[in-house]
Amino acid sequence: MNALSIQGLAKRFGDVQAVSDVSVEVTEGELFGFLGPNGAGKTTTINMLTGLARPDAGSIRIAGIDCTGNPKAAQHLIGVVPDESNLYPELTGFQNLSFCAALYGMRKKEREARARELLDTFSLADAGDRKFAGYSKGMKRKLTIAAGIIHRPKILFLDEPTTGIDVASARQIRQLIANLNRSGTTIFLTTHYIEEAERLCGRIAFIVKGRIVRIDTVADLVQPIQDKHVMKLAVLTSEPTLRKSLAAAFPDLMFQDAGQGSIRVEADQPIHVGPLVRFIEDQGVDVAEARRVRPSLEDVFVRVTGIEADALKKEKEKGGGRP
Amino acid sequence: MKRWIAFWNIFVKDLRAYYLKPPNISWGLIFPFAWTGMFFIKSGGVQDVMMMVPGVISLSILFGTTSLLSVTVTFEKKGKSFDRLLLAPIPLELLMLAKTSGAILFGVVNAFVPVLMAVFLTDLSQVAWSAAISAIVLISASSTFLGLFVAVSVSEVFEAQTFSNFFRFPMVFLCGLFFPIERLPVFLKPLSYIFPLTYGADILHGAFHGDHIMAFSTDFTALSLFCILLFLISLRNIGKRWIL
Numbered sequence: 363m364n365a366l367s368i369q370g371l372a373k374r375f376g377d378v379q380a381v382s383d384v385s386v387e388v389t390e391g392e393l394f395g396f397l398g399p400n401g402a403g404k405t406t407t408i409n410m411l412t413g414l415a416r417p418d419a420g421s422i423r424i425a426g427i428d429c430t431g432n433p434k435a436a437q438h439l440i441g442v443v444p445d446e447s448n449l450y451p452e453l454t455g456f457q458n459l460s461f462c463a464a465l466y467g468m469r470k471k472e473r474e475a476r477a478r479e480l481l482d483t484f485s486l487a488d489a490g491d492r493k494f495a496g497y498s499k500g501m502k503r504k505l506t507i508a509a510g511i512i513h514r515p516k517i518l519f520l521d522e523p524t525t526g527i528d529v530a531s532a533r534q535i536r537q538l539i540a541n542l543n544r545s546g547t548t549i550f551l552t553t554h555y556i557e558e559a560e561r562l563c564g565r566i567a568f569i570v571k572g573r574i575v576r577i578d579t580v581a582d583l584v585q586p587i588q589d590k591h592v593m594k595l596a597v598l599t600s601e602p603t604l605r606k607s608l609a610a611a612f613p614d615l616m617f618q619d620a621g622q623g624s625i626r627v628e629a630d631q632p633i634h635v636g637p638l639v640r641f642i643e644d645q646g647v648d649v650a651e652a653r654r655v656r657p658s659l660e661d662v663f664v665r666v667t668g669i670e671a672d673a674l675k676k677e678k679e680k681g682g683g684r685p
Numbered sequence: 686m687k688r689w690i691a692f693w694n695i696f697v698k699d700l701r702a703y704y705l706k707p708p709n710i711s712w713g714l715i716f717p718f719a720w721t722g723m724f725f726i727k728s729g730g731v732q733d734v735m736m737m738v739p740g741v742i743s744l745s746i747l748f749g750t751t752s753l754l755s756v757t758v759t760f761e762k763k764g765k766s767f768d769r770l771l772l773a774p775i776p777l778e779l780l781m782l783a784k785t786s787g788a789i790l791f792g793v794v795n796a797f798v799p800v801l802m803a804v805f806l807t808d809l810s811q812v813a814w815s816a817a818i819s820a821i822v823l824i825s826a827s828s829t830f831l832g833l834f835v836a837v838s839v840s841e842v843f844e845a846q847t848f849s850n851f852f853r854f855p856m857v858f859l860c861g862l863f864f865p866i867e868r869l870p871v872f873l874k875p876l877s878y879i880f881p882l883t884y885g886a887d888i889l890h891g892a893f894h895g896d897h898i899m900a901f902s903t904d905f906t907a908l909s910l911f912c913i914l915l916f917l918i919s920l921r922n923i924g925k926r927w928i929l
Binding site: 414434440453466509 | 688691693694695702764
């Protein structure tokens, strides 16, 4: 059975079409990735699925329940972890979890036991009696995820769970997400970290400017480029004519601007570094680095969406963390 | 049952997080205390206490409830913790009743500060307590729902206070507390009747010293209608502004 079924979802804010004709089916137990740059429509889609926004068009079914006009109908089945940690700063970690459990009608004994269990699972037991306001960013994120699953939801919506936190916390959170999914929770994950989606998700949808441009399994997305040979050349010039000269001199190779003075070289056959470097140096340009790159989901994303890797890197930097 | 567990816990959480915080307790006590003292000194004698208490009660409730509710709800909305409540599987009506119950109780408690002070200054045995207490609860509810209406209409905490004053000060001067409505200029009189506090103050005047201009049934009906109307408008605005 489908845990989530969305058909033709659309949302407009004034002149901006935030989401257009989004259709997705997520099966029970799946970890589904919704990947796109900032402003692509990921959060708007989650808001519509969870009842914080009304779709202009389309239908939403959660665990078979039609929630299109009545989002409250399935809110007991879903958990939501928003892109910002939005618990109560004046309450302790334990009080926050206990309060969130009460919102789902859990009785005192049950909710306190569950709160303690989750504080242990998320390695926050020692901080349980401290106010949320005093938590670090990573701890806040972990507690917000714990609050999202306090009532054991069937489907968990995770919006950018590792944005803006340190590497160690991000790694721990990814591990927790994987464990949750292994224990049977269906997860709908939005992220702009391509590596994160590649590591965690079974299937991924690429969303750009409110439209889904591709949905497939990670294996099927990466498969067409797995046999490709890729190299990155760091050159000490930003002159665009260099790429044109290279393309003319090496017609079997494909050259792309990879941003920050880098050129991405792609070929069906192994790439010989020597002739390339010599050619560039003959043009009076120094080569700082030449390295082979394993084709990844990022390459697929760039190819499918037309969004350069450089633009995504800038967004990662804005987010403040790396997966 | 599950919904009532949620309701109770939202109510208790708000009491602990906002209304039982030392600054708010002191506000809740000092504000009515200061109003009572100020009017008592100006009145010049114990004999005017019965005339003064309804006004002080009304002011204490109005300022206490509208200030706190409009700020706490705006604060939660801005910090996005209010979204957590909107995502809970409880009807919006029940959720907002839970959010406003704390403020209503805070208003009722505020109202009894001048009453307690009056106990030491005059004989309150002639007060029609059933009418007075019902009026206190309804004034508190209507002021709280006015605070909710304000909170839903603004997006910043400072705007909540400014916008509240837009309603509070005309209400204070036109509801019959300072100037009897009959003595207001003709063009201002109709304005008095569009404020819920006018009806609440009239009941309190009647309950404390028997001097009221409308029938209690009219006052109670009008106050109840204001409560329902303000609550429904606020719910509609939440649906329009916060569930985009």
